[in-house]
Amino acid sequence: MSTNTSAFDAALKVHRWLETQKRIHTTGINWPAHGTLPPEEQLNVYYGGAGVALFYLGLYQQTKVDAYLALARQAADYLVANLPAKLDTQRRHESSYSNLRVDDQPGLYFGIGGVGVLLSQLQAIPGHARYGEGARRVAKLIVDAAQESGAGVAWSDVRDITTGSAGIGITLLALSRCMDFPVTRELAIASGRRLLELAIPDGGGLRWEWEERERLVHPNFAHGAAGTGYFLLTLYQETGDKAFLDAALAGAAYLHSVARHDGLICHSLNCTPDLFYLGWCHGPVGTGRFYYRLWQTQGDAVWLERLFQLAEAVVGTGIPDAATDGLWNNVGICCGSAGVAEFFLDLYVLARGLCRSDAPSYLAFAQRLVDNILERGIDDDDGLRWTQAEHRTLPELLTTQTGYMQGAAGVGSVLIYFDALNRASTIDEIDACAMQRLRLPDSPVFRAVSH
Numbered sequence: 001m002s003t004n005t006s007a008f009d010a011a012l013k014v015h016r017w018l019e020t021q022k023r024i025h026t027t028g029i030n031w032p033a034h035g036t037l038p039p040e041e042q043l044n045v046y047y048g049g050a051g052v053a054l055f056y057l058g059l060y061q062q063t064k065v066d067a068y069l070a071l072a073r074q075a076a077d078y079l080v081a082n083l084p085a086k087l088d089t090q091r092r093h094e095s096s097y098s099n100l101r102v103d104d105q106p107g108l109y110f111g112i113g114g115v116g117v118l119l120s121q122l123q124a125i126p127g128h129a130r131y132g133e134g135a136r137r138v139a140k141l142i143v144d145a146a147q148e149s150g151a152g153v154a155w156s157d158v159r160d161i162t163t164g165s166a167g168i169g170i171t172l173l174a175l176s177r178c179m180d181f182p183v184t185r186e187l188a189i190a191s192g193r194r195l196l197e198l199a200i201p202d203g204g205g206l207r208w209e210w211e212e213r214e215r216l217v218h219p220n221f222a223h224g225a226a227g228t229g230y231f232l233l234t235l236y237q238e239t240g241d242k243a244f245l246d247a248a249l250a251g252a253a254y255l256h257s258v259a260r261h262d263g264l265i266c267h268s269l270n271c272t273p274d275l276f277y278l279g280w281c282h283g284p285v286g287t288g289r290f291y292y293r294l295w296q297t298q299g300d301a302v303w304l305e306r307l308f309q310l311a312e313a314v315v316g317t318g319i320p321d322a323a324t325d326g327l328w329n330n331v332g333i334c335c336g337s338a339g340v341a342e343f344f345l346d347l348y349v350l351a352r353g354l355c356r357s358d359a360p361s362y363l364a365f366a367q368r369l370v371d372n373i374l375e376r377g378i379d380d381d382d383g384l385r386w387t388q389a390e391h392r393t394l395p396e397l398l399t400t401q402t403g404y405m406q407g408a409a410g411v412g413s414v415l416i417y418f419d420a421l422n423r424a425s426t427i428d429e430i431d432a433c434a435m436q437r438l439r440l441p442d443s444p445v446f447r448a449v450s451h
Contacts, residue, residue, distance in 0.1 A: 051404025221286025
């Protein structure tokens with residue numbers, strides 16, 4: 001399965017398998033991520049129905065087949081019907097990491113933030129304006145849960161892009177652009193002000209702790225300076241307030257101070273300093289987004305150099321043929337091969353736009369990753385899916401998941417993107433593919449346009 005046609009066929013097989021996992025309710029449909037996932041984790045964009053709905057919206061965009069839009073719509077109906085009456089941020093203060101991923105929290109990935117983003121994308125389709133009210137409900141839940149903290153606001157002691165203030169703030173910014181609810185923008189800015197206060201000087205720059213009680217120093221995107229810096233840069237683009245830009249640049253200086261000679265940054269500086277993830281959460285895929293936004297904002301070629309250096313480092317590891325501790329038995333967007341493939345597809349878009357002679361190499365490497373992903377799939381009469389180890393430290397814990405960040409829906413969405421780019425020939429067509437891909441608000445379009 002190594003041609004562009006087979007990648008799209010594979011995405012259709014993912015749909016076929018998701019149909020076998022679908023659960024029909026009076027209020028709509030959902031897909032349990034896997035057999036052991038509790039009901040309270042069935043909404044969010046990481047594991048739950050919001051992420052699967054993103055896959056179906058992407059499939060609809062590519063095919064204009066109404067049946068796929070209907071599935072996204074029915075999933076959205078279930079999400080809206082099951083939104084909590086209020087958020088329980090106090091429980092987050094009292095919980096451990098094992099209880100982090102629940103749907104009465106405001107987070108972008110682990111919480112209802114991503115649900116609001118999905119609903120806002122659905123409302124933009126003609127005839128679907130009613131989902132804007134659901135997005136507004138999500139925004140109001142998040143607004144009502146905000147608490148004054150220092151010079152700004154916070155929702156808990158978590159600061160990161162997945163669950164905490166950086167991700168919640170960037171969610172509110174995204175929602176503010178599609179509804180008349182000014183306080184969403186105001187609170188996004190206020191959350192940024194609080195993050196400025198929480199910055200920790202280190203390495204000639206600034207870093208941010210994941211949460212108050214968590215002493216592991218994670219530098220990269222999901223829990224560290226790269227993700228928080230990305231949000232602060234987005235605030236600078238929105239407001240022009242140089243304090244946000246200065247803090248983001250200081251975050252970049254910190255990252256440069258801890259980077260390896262090839263640009264890679266370790267998983268955790270005080271726990272696993274010799275472990276280098278390759279994916280989105282703790283690796284170059286996520287941190288590359290920060291470097292791209294720095295270039296987009298500043299126009300300084302140094303950020304492009306660091307971005308493409310990360311790609312060179314990934315290729316230099318020998319994946320997908322060679323094994324590495326930083327890319328284990330995982331094909332998902334968060335930690336695995338699909339996330340790396342998406343990164344190289346984005347780099348291909350950027351390199352073509354910049355007229356770089358090495359542009360074809362990024363698409364070719366994505367092709368190798370896609371081929372490897374397809375070879376590792378379970379493909380039978382039920383459709384296509386993957387059994388994998390979500391957690392690096394639990395290689396024996398294998399699950400077959402439906403969701404976006406660790407499951408078939410996310411892999412399928414990358415296959416759709418790969419197919420579209422593989423068929424595009426002109427720069428305008430390639431740019432249009434990148435613009436059309438549905439993205440969460442922490443995922444920029446890698447266009448060859450800076451400030």
